[in-house]
Amino acid sequence: MQKQWLMTLQGVTSSGRSWDVTIPAAALGDKERGQVAAIPDLVRDLTWVGELQRKGNVFHLCGEWKTAVRRECSRCTAKFDWQFSALMERDFQLAGESRYADSDAEASEGVCESLPAPGALDLLDLLKEDIWLVWKADVICAEECKGLCLGCGCNLNTEVCSCVVDDSNSPFAALRKLKVDG
Helix, strand or coil: CCHHHEEEHHHCCCCCEEEEEEECHHHHHCCCCCCCCCCCCECCCEEEEEEEEEECCEEEEEEEEEEEEEEECCCCCCEEEEEEEEEEEEEEEECCCCCCCCCCCCCCCCCCEEECCCCEEEHHHHHHHHHHHHCCCCCCCCCCCCCECCCCCCECCCCCCCCCCCCCCCCCHHHHHCCCCC
């Protein structure tokens, strides 16, 4: 396990810690590392700008990350590099400590994860969790993607379909005979 991505909350001072790092795709794709499922098919290293601030008994982790994953288009089934990013915000506290200290009047509202002392954080696992939360089940290669022909299955983005559409059995076929003056 790479200790470079491990952090202990007890060691964080009030000035906090900040970073601007590039995390190798191999580290996030390693199935043997960490407690969170690996991210498959990363095609680019992940960039992460973040900080961990201590406000009284609350530790606030925030930042922004960006990466790309090889995906299959839900419309045309072509492989493409899905570019995605997200803002990350999470609050932690050490178990047994009150969330708000007397001097912590500005503590953030919301959910705060409680960790047993010394408050060990695996930053790679936190990133992988965040990536899975942002993950979309269906992605498309482009807004203009035409998809596949329902008749022959050809990719309409790259081929011209020669299928003849027979919609004579359609309930709306009778509307073709309708003459509208206008």
